[in-house]
Structure formats: structure tokens, C-alpha cells
Amino acid sequence: MRHAHEVGKVREAEQALMAALPEGELMRRAARGLAAVCAPIPPRAYGSRVVLLVGSGDNGGDTLFAGAWLARRGAGVEAILAGSKTHEQGLRALRAAGGRVTADEAVIDAADLVIDGLVGIGGHGGLREPYARLAERTAASAAVVVACDVPSGVDASTGEVEGVAITADVTVTFGTYKPGLFVDPGARYAGVVELIDIGLGPRLPEPDVVAPHSEDIRPPRPSPESDKYRRGVLGLIAGSEQFTGAAVLAAGGAVRGGAGMVRFASVRPAVDLVRQRWPETVTTVLEAGDVADVGSLVGRVQAWVVGPGIGTDERAEALVAAALGSDLPVLVDADGLTVLARRRDLLRRTAPTVLTPHAGELARLIGADREAIEARRLEHVREAAAELSAIVLLKGSTTLVAQTGRPVHVNPTGTPWLATAGTGDVLSGLTGAFLASGMPPLDAATAGAYLHGLAARFAVAPHDRPGEGQAPISAYDVITALPRAFRTLSGDTTWAGPG
Numbered sequence: 312m313r314h315a316h317e318v319g320k321v322r323e324a325e326q327a328l329m330a331a332l333p334e335g336e337l338m339r340r341a342a343r344g345l346a347a348v349c350a351p352i353p354p355r356a357y358g359s360r361v362v363l364l365v366g367s368g369d370n371g372g373d374t375l376f377a378g379a380w381l382a383r384r385g386a387g388v389e390a391i392l393a394g395s396k397t398h399e400q401g402l403r404a405l406r407a408a409g410g411r412v413t414a415d416e417a418v419i420d421a422a423d424l425v426i427d428g429l430v431g432i433g434g435h436g437g438l439r440e441p442y443a444r445l446a447e448r449t450a451a452s453a454a455v456v457v458a459c460d461v462p463s464g465v466d467a468s469t470g471e472v473e474g475v476a477i478t479a480d481v482t483v484t485f486g487t488y489k490p491g492l493f494v495d496p497g498a499r500y501a502g503v504v505e506l507i508d509i510g511l512g513p514r515l516p517e518p519d520v521v522a523p524h525s526e527d528i529r530p531p532r533p534s535p536e537s538d539k540y541r542r543g544v545l546g547l548i549a550g551s552e553q554f555t556g557a558a559v560l561a562a563g564g565a566v567r568g569g570a571g572m573v574r575f576a577s578v579r580p581a582v583d584l585v586r587q588r589w590p591e592t593v594t595t596v597l598e599a600g601d602v603a604d605v606g607s608l609v610g611r612v613q614a615w616v617v618g619p620g621i622g623t624d625e626r627a628e629a630l631v632a633a634a635l636g637s638d639l640p641v642l643v644d645a646d647g648l649t650v651l652a653r654r655r656d657l658l659r660r661t662a663p664t665v666l667t668p669h670a671g672e673l674a675r676l677i678g679a680d681r682e683a684i685e686a687r688r689l690e691h692v693r694e695a696a697a698e699l700s701a702i703v704l705l706k707g708s709t710t711l712v713a714q715t716g717r718p719v720h721v722n723p724t725g726t727p728w729l730a731t732a733g734t735g736d737v738l739s740g741l742t743g744a745f746l747a748s749g750m751p752p753l754d755a756a757t758a759g760a761y762l763h764g765l766a767a768r769f770a771v772a773p774h775d776r777p778g779e780g781q782a783p784i785s786a787y788d789v790i791t792a793l794p795r796a797f798r799t800l801s802g803d804t805t806w807a808g809p810g
């Protein structure tokens with residue numbers, strides 16, 4: 312996992328470390344790391360035109376020291392001192408190395424490399440002038456942009472962006488990742504993120520946010536003793552007279568997600584379609600009076616998925632209530648979430664509940680504003696997990712998974728092409744398969760989001776050849792690409808199953 316810490320924790324750890332080190336050593340480490348990332352950027356240090364955007368804090372100090380290092384290696388370095396004051400030792404070092412100070416902002420236009428040292432973890436709110444103007448001018452230049460610690464204008468702890476921010480090609484961050492580099496909108500401004508070890512590790516507490524690597528994703532794999540029941544039986548309640556497609560897609564996600572068996576229950580037209588496409592499923596036709604007894608009609612399962620395409624009427628409500636009335640893990644998605652928005656009492660249960668809303672569905676569930684959720688995804692997903700006593704997977708650009716008392720998991724895979732009808736149904740079936748296997752729900756949701764996003768990337772660009780473009784995908788293409796996504800996970804890191 313890549314660990315990210317909020318600003319307060321970074322500062323505490325830095326203070327403790329600083330007290331144990333010679334003065335200026337931490338900044339030297341940070342600046343050296345920043346310069347080392349910048350040096351190989353074409354046309355490489357010697358003879359390149361480097362512009363430093365220097366703010367009034369230590370972020371500017373790091374940038375001046377890194378600029379001095381590049382100047383000593385032959386770069387032409389010019390610093391725009393934009394703050395009300397300037398880090399003195401840093402400025403001295405730059406001048407001693409042959410760097411210059413300039414008031415001419417036009418140097419940005421012709422630069423090969425711009426290093427953004429306006430604000431780092433000390434930033435608050437939208438960029439003030441002249442920083443905002445400099446950020447805009449930088450965006451218009453053809454220079455490679457490297458942000459020092461965080462792109463100025465991005466809130467390091469939350470990823471919020473108020474107004475203008477630096478759009479970086481690379482962000483060189485120190486000691487630990489910052490949540491704002493992982494979570495949109497901030498993540499979109501960060502580019503490639505490079506972490507520089509400045510010795511902070513041992514002094515850092517539990518992370519606030521984590522982003523899994525491939526080896527952290529451990530969906531269950533069958534052992535020689537496995538049979539279909541031990542691998543996990545998923546009960547899936549999806550589809551209605553009007554919406555049959557959602558059922559087929561959710562069933563596909565579950566089948567390709569490795570469920571030992573999928574028991575599917577719905578109205579006749581949805582059952583017919585699911586049987587045609589996924590004859591592997593065991594199906595139950597629900598007649599009008601059957602909904603309350605769906606549990607006993609379907610038979611033994613280890614987890615439920617309820618919601619895709621079920622509609623939002625009384626019948627749908629009874630289906631959601633029946634699933635949540637069980638003492639099994641339940642994933643509620645799509646129409647099921649709309650039902651829950653008016654029946655939050657159904658969430659009072661002891662077994663785990665996983666909710667998979669997009670921002671609009673979450674807005675209805677917690678009575679918030681959709682735009683506010685998009686702007687402050689981290690805050691809202693945490694709030695929702697606490698308020699709804701559930702594991703909440705907030706879909707969208709940078710999918711987040713929150714469980715109270717645990718770091719928020721941020722999904723590193725995915726593609727904007729996923730924003731198409733039906734892909735969410737695939738995700739709920741896939742995650743349901745993991746829940747049925749007995750995987751802890753936070754891990755199940757994290758693995759679901761990861762593999763779903765990876766499969767989508769494979770579907771969008773199947774050959775991943777340089778210069779080859781991307782194509783729109785259907786939800787069905789994501790199902791088809793799931794086996795390939797699974798095969799990228801190394802076999803020997805498999806989650807061993809429940810005890």
C-alpha cells in the first residue's frame with residue numbers, strides 16, 4: 312500500500328525528526344530529491360532553461376536549493392520571488408550557484424522546466440495573487456512542470472481545489488504521500504507522483520489514506536479442497552419487468568469474479584435473460600407474493616447483492632428489506648440505494664453492509680449536495696460510512712472506499728471511459744462474489760474496484776501499444792476483460808480465506 316498522511320501528522324513527524332537532525336538537514340534532503348527528479352528531464356540540466364516559482368514558505372526554500380543544485384550542473388536558473396518574503400539561505404545558495412532572480416514573468420513562456428514552489432503543505436484556500444496568475448501562465452507554457460511536495464492550489468490533506476492550481480507533470484513529494492495527491496480533484500493536478508524518502512517513515516502514525524498496489528489485491532483463489540459451496544455462494548437480487556440488463560451485467564460480474572455459485576432471483580423476464588447469458592447461475596422466479604420470502608426461496612447463500620435494476624417501488628423496498636434482514640454481508644447498489652434513502656432504518660443491523668453509490672446516489676442517501684460531494688470526496692465518504700454504519704464505496708473519478716476506524720482506500724485503476732451505463736452493475740456483482748467468499752468487506756470492495764478499473768483499462772486499450780488509441784467500451788466489455796485483470800495479480804500473494 313502507498314500511505315498518505317494529512318498535514319497535521321506530517322508536521323508532527325517532521326518536527327520530531329528535525330529535532331534529531333542538524334539544522335537544515337531535512338530541507339537539504341528534500342531539495343536533493345527534488346533536484347534529482349528534475350535533472351534527467353529533457354534537455355537535461357546542462358543548458359536547460361529552468362524557472363523557479365518561489366513562495367514565501369519552506370516550499371519555496373526547497374525549490375531554491377533544488378534550483379541551486381541544477382544551476383551547479385549547468386542549467387540556466389531564474390527565480391521569480393512571488394512571496395512577501397523569501398527563504399534567505401535558499402536564495403543565497405541559488406545566487407552562489409549562478410542562478411538569477413527575475414521579475415519578468417515572461418521567462419515562464421520560454422522555459423524548459425518550471426518548478427512550482429509557491430505553496431506546499433502550508434497552503435490554505437484558493438491561490439491568491441500573484442500566485443494564481445503565475446499558475447495560469449505556467450499552464451499556458453510548453454514547459455515540463457514539476458511541483459514541489461504538492462501542486463500549489465491543491466489542498467494537501469483533502470484534494471480540494473478552489474479556483475486555479477498548478478497542473479504538474481510530476482509532483483515530488485517528501486516523507487509520505489499526501490491524501491490530496493491521490494484523491495480528485497487534486498489527483499488530476501499532480502501528474503506522476505514521486506516520493507522522496509527523507510527519513511520520516513519511522514515517526515509516522517497510521518496513514519489516513521492508502522492506495523493499494525497490485526500485490527495488495529488478493530481475491531480468493533480456489534485451493535485443491537475447494538468446492539463451489541466453500542468458494543462462496545452469492546445471492547443476487549436484480550432486475551425488474553422494465554430493467555433486465557442490469558441483472559445480466561451484475562450476474563456476469565459475479566460469475567467472472569469467481570463466485571462458487573450465483574443464485575439469482577427476479578421476475579420472469581430477467582430470469583430468462585440471465586439464464587440465457589449465464590447458464591451457470593441457479594435461478595428463482597419471484598412471483599408477486601414471494602418477495603418477503605426471497606431468502607428461503609433462493610436457498611443458502613453467504614452474501615447478498617441487492618439493487619441493480621430492481622426499481623424503486625414497494626416491491627423493491629421489500630426486496631431490500633429482505634436482504635438486509637439477513638445476518639449475512641449485503642451489498643446494496645443502484646435502485647437499492649434510492650430505496651435506502653427513504654428507509655435508512657434498514658441499515659440498523661450487525662452484519663456488514665456495503666454501499667456502492669456514485670456522487671448523486673450518495674447525495675440522496677446523506678442529504679448532501681452532489682457538487683459538494685465531488686469537491687470534497689474524502690470528507691463525504693468518511694461521513695457517509697460513519698452516518699450509515701456501512702462500508703461505503705464512492706464511485707467516480709478516484710473511487711474511494713471508507714470504513715470507520717480504517718484508512719480510506721483509494722483506487723488507483725479505472726478510466727473515464729467507465730462512465731457508461733451498466734458498469735456499476737458489473738462492479739456490484741464482482742464485489743459480491745468476493746463478499747460471498749468470506750473476504751473482509753473493506754478488502755472485498757477494494758479488490759472489486761481495483762479489478763473492475765483494470766479490466767476497463769484493458770477493454771479500452773487491449774494491446775496497450777505506444778501510439779495506439781483508446782475506444783469506448785460497454786459494460787459487457789468490462790466483464791469480458793475481467794479474466795485478464797485477474798491474471799495480472801501474482802498468484803503467491805493470494806488471500807488465504809477465512810481462517
Ligand SMILES: NC(=O)C1=CN([C@@H]2O[C@H](COP(=O)(O)OP(=O)(O)OC[C@H]3O[C@@H](n4cnc5c(N)ncnc54)[C@H](O)[C@@H]3O)[C@@H](O)[C@H]2O)[C@@H](O)CC1
Pocket residue numbers: 322325326329337338341366367368369370371373429430431432433434435436437438439440442459460461485509
Ligand atoms: N517542515 C519540514 O520539516 C519540511 C518542510 N518541507 C517543505 O516545507 C513545506 C511547508 O512549508 P511551510 O510550512 O513554510 O508552508 P508553505 O511553504 O507550504 O506555504 C506557506 C506560505 O504560503 C502562504 N499561503 C498559504 N496559502 C496560500 C494561498 N492560497 N495563496 C497564497 N499564499 C498562500 C502562507 O501565507 C505562507 O507564507 C512543505 O510543503 C515542504 O515543501 C521540506 O523542506 C521538508 C522538511
Ligand SMILES: [K+]
Pocket residue numbers: 370427428429430431458459460461462463
Ligand atoms: K508546490
